[in-house]
Amino acid sequence: MPIRFYNTLTRKKEVFQPIKEGEVGMYTCGPTVYDYAHIGNFRTFIFEDLLKRYLLHRGYKVYHIMNITDIDDKTIKRSREENTPLGQMTDKFTGHFMDDSNWLKIIPANEYPRATDSIPKMIEMIQLLLEKKYAYTDNDGSIYFNIQSYPDYGQLTNLDLNAQRTTNRIASDEYTKDDPQDFALWKGWKEEDGDVAWDAPWGKGRPGWHIECSAMSNQYLGDHFDIHCGGVDNIFPHHENEIAQSKCATDQPFANHWLHSEHLLVEGGKMSKSLGNFYQIKDLVDLGYSPENIRYQLLSGHYRTRITFSADKKHEGDRVVNRIFDLKSRLIELGAYSAAESQLPAVYNEFINKLDDDLDSPGALSLFFQWMRTQNSKFDKGIYNDRDIGESWEFLCVLESIFGIVKIDSDHIPNEVIHLAEQREEARKEENWEKADKIRDEVQSKGWIIEDLVTGYKIKKT
RNA sequence: GGCGUCGUACCCAAGUGGCUUAAGGGGGCGGUUUGCAAAACCGUUAUUCGCCGGUUCGAAUCCGGCCGACGCCUCCA
Structure with missing residues (x-):
């Protein structure tokens, strides 16, 4: 069965066909580094991680670019508020983003270009758009893209622009541009920008947000590449604008497949900074979440459905992650490392079929759990052979390589706890x-659980 | 006003015309096991998929209406 992904551009599932056999060029919109990223941002990044891990598992060579937006209205605002130079402030949050991503077991991108490092490329593209008359200069030194010049504008979003009403938001803004819906490619320098400015042939200023991604994707992946991802809220206007700019500048098709992940809700509503109903990674660490638990929470719902993140569900995630880890420990005890057999169980094919179908992660997990029960049952009853151990180990490794929800090691057990466990064994x-x-009980009060086995005992963290 | 999404058990969540007289996980209950636990395993927990009609030999799945939640329509992943 071929891999099929839902393509936002065509609004249907399509067979995934890379431009170059066996290779995938993938661009994912990265963070705007003006603050810590929250769990909603990471839903998208973990979805993209699943996508990439899956493509890798299926044998594709993936070249993945994630940009860092380190120049825009929000970053400038924040740097002024903190009275910190822009670069210093964005470096700080870029660092936090990398730390959080790493903690969440997200496989790093091949490159993380920063917008401020790609300004010449942006200027080059804007120049092209001006020459081709897709863009015009405004009297304040800004450059706007004329959406009327690009007939397909609105295709990604499925918007008929002529039928749009002018919202209050648009009407209340003061514009000097020709059409309120034209968007900025370049923003002319203003007093409040301070020293945040670059020289361009048409004058000093800074790039608009959308051109950043067009320039960086072009620089690293070329005019035409395979996959472009982001959260649904990037569909309009960001990705719509990117398409317009890139296609008009290069006269090439741009990205073939557009994949967007839905919103993550928090206890009923959309996460919003003003309501304060969002979790940052450090909050979740404080609540005792493991990265595997968070990944499970986020991947146990399909990426195109809205899911709710709730601390009430922490228990469920812990149970699942522990159950999987217990199987892993069990397999190691049974000698999985030295198992001669290393093939995958029959259920693997069904598992792959689920993921081939637009990354049906809940469906794939369901198969895994069913299979896990039958394996545990065999081991319980003592009816197993080397092949069972080998297959189980292989499948567990596959699960980890795609989902990243298998804990790596057991926790370090303090000597004191081991000593107590020994004493208890004597008493028994x-x-x-x-x-x-x-x-x-004493051991439990220290945060550890002793489980008795036929062969002895086992110590686990509570 | 335009475009679009969703409503499946106590909770989460697959399934989108017959393989499902509805997966899987969590929780509850009963059991096997255990010195007792824990873990694991077994059984059980929706004759029904928001409501009402229609199409069909057959619908949670398609169509229409209604009710309810929600997203986007210029910079939020």
């Missing part, structure tokens, strides 16, 4: 159950 041998139970 003497059938001193009272003492044994007391020690178990």
Whole structure:
């Protein structure tokens, strides 16, 4: 079965066909580094991570670019508020973003171009658009893209511009541009921009947001590439504008497949800074979340459906992640590392079929859980052979390589806890159950659980 | 006003015409196991998919209406 993805551009699932056999060029809109990213931002990044991990698993060579928006209205505003030079402020939040991404086991992109490093490319593109009459200069030194000059404008969004009413937001703005819906390619320098300015043939200023991605994708992936991703809120106007700019500048098709992840809601509503109903990664760390738990929460719903992130569901994630890790530990105890057999179980094909169908991660997980039960059952009953161990191990590795929800190692157990567990084992041998139970309680109060096995005991974190 | 999405058990969530007289996870309940637990496993928890009609041999799945939640329509992942 071929891989099929829903393409926002055509509004249907399409067979994924890379331009170059076996290779995928992928551009994902990265963060605007004016603050810490929140879990909603990371839903998109983890969806993109799933997409990339899956393509890699299916044997594609993936060249992934994620931009860092380090120059726009928000970054300038924040740097002024903090009275910190723009570059210093954006460096700081870029660093936090990298740390959070890494903690969440997101596979790094091949390149993380910063907008401020690609200004010459942006100027070059704007120049082209001016020459081709897709853009015009305004009296304040700004350059606007004339959307009337591009007949397909609105295709991605499915908007008929002539049928649009003028919203209050637009009407209330003061514009000198020809059409209120034209968007800025370049913003002429203003007093409040301070020293944030670059020289361009038409005067000093700074780039508009949309041209950043057009320039950076072009610089690293060329005129025409395979996949472009982002959150649904980037569809309009950001991606619509990118398409217009890039196609008009290059006369090439731009991105073939557009994939967008839906919003992550928080306890009923959209996350918003003004309501304060959002979690940043550090908040989740404080609440005791593991990266695997967060990944599970975000991947247990399909990327094109709205899902709600709720701390109430932490327990569910912990249970699932622990169950998977327990299977892993069990397999290691059974000698999985040295298992000679290394093929995948039959269910693997169904698992792949699910993911081939527009990344049906919940469907794939469901198959995994069903399979996990039958394996545990075999191991419980002692009816298994090397092949079962080998297959289980292989499938678990596949799960980790695609989902990233298998914990790497067990937690470091303090000597004190090990010592207590030994004492308890002695007490158990003497059938001193009272003492044994007391020690178990004591260990539990220190945050560890002792589980008795036929062969001895096992210590786990609570 | 335009474009579009969603409504499946206590909670989360697949399925989009017959393989489903509705996956999977969490929770609850009962059991196997255990010195007792824990973990694991087994059983159970929706004759029904917001409501009402229609199409069809057959619908959660298609069509129409209604009710309810929601997104976008210039810079929010």
